[in-house]
Amino acid sequence: MTERHDTIVIGGGQAGLVTGYYLKQHDDDFVILDAGDRVGDPWRSRWDSLRVFTPARYSCLPGMDFPGSPDAFPTKDEVADYLETYADRFDLPVELGVRVDRLERTGDGFLVRAGDRRFEADNVVVAMASYQVPTxxxxxxxxxxxxxxxxxxxxxxxxxxxxxPVLVVGxxxxxxxxxxxxxxxxxTLLSGRDVGHVPFHIDSWVGRHLGVPFVMRVLFHRILTTSTPVGRRVRPTILSQGGLLVRVKPSDIDAAGVERVPRTTGxxxxxxxxxxxxxxxxANVVWCTGFRxxxxxxxxxxxxxxxKPKxxxxxxxxxxxQPGLYFVGLFFQYAMTSGLFTGVSRDANYVVDHLSARTRHQPRPNDTTAVDGVPQQP
Known part of the structure; x- marks a missing residue:
């Protein structure tokens, strides 16, 4: 049998959950499909000492603050538990253990295949990060x-x-x-070029209250976007080379006795x-060479x-x-913050607004243009 929904969201991480949050605000019929066994598991599988780069006040999704001190930098397990609680609090329809293996057109809608299950929908939101497969x-x-x-x-x-000895590549x-x-x-040897670093310590008072708000809420969120000339100019470089070091400084690397060496060539x-x-x-090599x-x-x-791959x-x-097909969670989808909680929330809100407008065929106020009949904000 084929299961039918107005909208299917593929991916149950922060991008999929916040998309579900906004779909629920519009009272849309939808389901979130995720391959994991538990909401938040991709965060739980990261290295033990990992903490996010933004204080808790900037590491939350709409409708629910992060628990604990707003100035603390959450651990990866705290983020995972937060996402699981978020899905429960808003009763988001997440189906776990469903790995999508094909998405195709069927008539005016879409067919989603996941093993022996089939889903049809007018709209599909692919809520997955750009980088999924280790390289x-x-x-x-x-x-x-x-x-x-x-x-x-x-x-x-x-x-x-x-x-x-350990060689860390990247x-x-x-x-x-x-x-x-x-x-x-x-x-320990650290192999690769110096990528630069933000000019403040994010764990300091200045970092938490001045540096992070400016970088995350102004520079990365409002200036480095696809709507600004500077954002469009730097985006290809950031996509290919990555960003600056956020928490670690060159002095931290030197103080730890880590030897900097050139890139690994063979x-x-x-x-x-x-x-x-x-x-x-x-005796050991840790490949920090990214994902594709x-x-x-x-x-x-x-x-x-x-x-490559495209x-x-x-x-x-x-x-x-492809009217009815959307993405949320891509790196630099709209801004440098598109991969962070604040940016992915804005991207999801934008996408769901357009999705709902298309579904209901209702023009939106202050629209000046349209793409495939979907109103566009200036």
């Missing part, structure tokens, strides 16, 4: 079998590592934080090569651009050539 260089397979290898998605704590936020995590008990005799020709005898999108299950002609073509989450 590791092909030459990693040439490392000796006695070298422990972990991607950052599998790293939990230093107890997973062998005695001996000097972005994940790499810098994991390097500090292992440096107490291991000789393997020789079972050991990694950094820079031109420097073989390092390490995985939308191959979407059987629709919506992909373009020069990225990402969906959209305008603030609306797919122009």
């Amino acid at each position: 590791i260089p092909a030459f990693a397979s040439e490392l000796s079998e006695d070298v422990v290898q972990l991607h950052s998605s599998d790293y939990r704590n230093p107890e997973q590592l062998r005695d001996g 000097a972005g936020n994940s790499g810098a934080e994991i390097a500090l995590d292992v440096a107490d008990g291991h000789e 393997v020789r005799d079972g050991r990694p090569v950094v820079g031109e020709d420097n073989v390092r005898d390490v 999108p995985e939308f191959s299950w979407i059987d629709l002609p919506i992909f373009g651009g020069e990225e 990402e969906p073509v959209h305008r603030r989450g609306l797919v122009p050539d």
